[in-house]
Amino acid sequence: MNDVLDVALRLLIVFVVFLTFPLIVGQTEHKVMAHMQGRLGPMYAGGFHGWAQLVADGVKFAQKEDVVPAGADRRIFQLAPAVALLPYLLVLLAIPIGPGEGAVGEVIDAGIFFVLAVMGVGVLGSLMAGWASANKFSLLGGLRTAAQLLAYELPMLLTAASVAMAAGTVSLPGILDAFEWWWLPWQIVGALVFFVAGLAELQRPPFDMPVADSEIIFGAYTEYTGLRFALFLLAEYAGIIVLCGLTTVLFLGGWHGPWGADGLGWVWTLLKTAVLAFLVIWLRVTYPRLREDQLQKLSWTLLVPLSLAQIALTGIVKVVIQ
């Protein structure tokens, strides 16, 4: 009975994190973007600095009519948001936030492969939405999504493999147990490549060609309204959490902190994740959108060679120190 309770509690915590953290990131994005552009952002909803803006947005989305276009493939159109969102919930289960067995939703032996595999599945949602909408903008968005995924999954995998080589394990808690501070400069190239490729996989600016609202009107999501559209948005912000959490765990040492505070490991994890999430928002405000060919070129001529070089470096250092 105790085991069942334990599992239920873990699932509940992960679920609550899954529901609240994306909203926090979303609200932060509203405010940070506004201040970086010399505005105030939402100020009214909820009273204090518009803290309830996203709650109000949620209520608005829930009230909207759920429209399915007449020419659309009904079932796939309706299924797509769930396929886009659920993988991120599963990935959150595997990310450790503190030392020991107690601080991770579920210890998974091949953790790196699990998170990367499941994150790849999430993109199927965008593809389904793009095809099933019976809309040429959606189709274009779907095509760009697929091209982007194929280009950026390889560098992501390679850099994750580099960390796995360094740690000698593919389990996420195992990698953190093996972490030393000098991994940071050792794996810094891999970290940059992983983060950039992750941004591209999430279709965040400057890699938001597939959703480019000013030219293909939000791509695969053009035809979506109400709750289903909100689910896609939620998937994007949950994706930010997952990407930042993964970068923290793989490259920034997760719960390790400079002053070795015992019992406060989870604070370090959350802090690093939050800083990275801020960086994601900052990049959105700073850089213009890349063109499709620039996007492909960046991946194939820069990120892939860099990640291969990182793997070579990891291998050499690993052999030397043994």
Next chain:
Amino acid sequence: MSLAAVAASPATTTAAETNGFLSPTGVEIAFLLVGLVTLGAAVVTVTTKQLVHAALWLVVTLGGLAVEYLLLTAEFIAWVQVLIYVGSVVVLLLFGLMLTKAPIGRSPDADSGNRWAALTVAIAAATALVWVVVDAFRTTWIDLDGAAAGSTAVTGASLFQNWVLPFEALSVLLLAALVGAIVLSRKAAANRPTGSTALGKQPAGTDPATSDEQPSRQGKEGAR
């Protein structure tokens, strides 16, 4: 992906006589049910007349296979299966279908005249594979209570100690496929200026895009 079974074999040589077919455990029942779902999805994949639906049913099939690997404790193989096949191969398929503007609804010309030949080949291949697997393992049982027989460490050790030659041969094969794909796409690009009449009518991006994506998948499989 029969490596899963191969990798699992050294640690699973417990005697079969103690396990009967008449009192199945929960895991065995789950294995059978998932197997039925996988088989059903596979049949729908090849019989449905809607092209994109076929690709999506293929996702269900491949996902079902991954669950079967999980139930056989081959966790690493399961996630690699999802990563490579669902995450890359099916995305590539969908990409191709979208590029060729697969219609929503039935495609009346989706049926091939070769379907009986295809069925024969499929049955022959399935028979051969099932025969090999059954003959290789017969009454071997996996001890689910002990240490995972298909964990990453076990799989890696057996792959690079016992099966390193087939592994290297496969890498060379994939490399050859990669080089071949690049050569073919280069040739297609070189031929294009001669057939300049088609340039105005066809959507310009169609051909190069498909041939560009081909090497990427191969490269990914090679990297694995």
